[in-house]
Amino acid sequence: MGRGKIEIKRIENSSNRQVTYSKRKNGILKKAKEITVLCDAQVSLIIFAASGKMHDYISPSTTLIDILERYHKTSGKRLWDAKHENLNGEIERLKKENDSMQIELRHLKGEDINSLNYKELMALEDALETGLDKILEEENRELNFLWQQRLAVEGAREVENGFDQSVRDYNSHMPFAFRVQPMQPNLQERI
Known part of the structure; x- marks a missing residue:
């Protein structure tokens, strides 16, 4: 009992389309191998999936370049x-x-x-010296930047420490201390 003919059109269901692609790709690759062995034919087959993945077959007795050159000579089409x-x-x-x-x-x-000859060695030495100079300049810039940051942080600490000291000096010269009481009676201390 044979199968009925199917209409050749794009399969809309993506999973069915993928299954059909896989089966037919494997079938055509198998046929290409069989015709190579059975008929001593030189075959080249390239298939690109919708995803962009490539599958290919080339007869073991030839190369793709040889096949393309023969195609060019025979068909007259420029690839x-x-x-x-x-x-x-x-x-x-x-x-x-x-x-x-x-x-x-x-x-x-x-x-x-x-x-290397003498001139090439001299050019190599110059290139290495130039590269070393650039590296040292970059290192110097980075160290200078870090040093400037450290000075800025230490300067801020000195200002902060000076402010704290001046507040302490001011508080030590005050004859009495102010005591702030909360406004709500239930939070006041009982003496």
């Missing part, structure tokens, strides 16, 4: 235009720049400096 070529060149340039910076960083750490 890469000049903009992509420029981006590829920019990526290569950035990789070289990154490699150069990694080497420079190793040199600044004192690693792999045996291969």
Whole structure:
């Protein structure tokens, strides 16, 4: 007993849609593997889920680049235009720049400096001295700021202590003390 045909349209229920996606994705990946083995075909399959997750399959006997080049030659459609070529060149340039910076960083750490010539060592020394000067200037600024804060706190304490002392001096010279009584009779002290 076979199943009836289903109408091919978007599944509205999200959980049903996810289950169908998973089953059909696994089915198409299985078919791609089977056709590769059974027919000695070169297959490349790329699937992007609605979430953006990618699933792919490429026949073990080839690479994605080989498949794309064959597609380009056979179909005549350009997958890469000049903009992509420029981006590829920019990526290569950035990789070289990154490699150069990694080497420079190793040199600044004192690693792999045996291969440097005299001029490169002098430039490295200048760079280290400049960096050290900047660090010392920053440390000096921070210490100066902390010192200024401490002086301000100590100055405030001195003023406060001076005020307390002047109040004590004033109270010691008073011939009598004032006693404040509460206004409500039930709170007054009984003598």
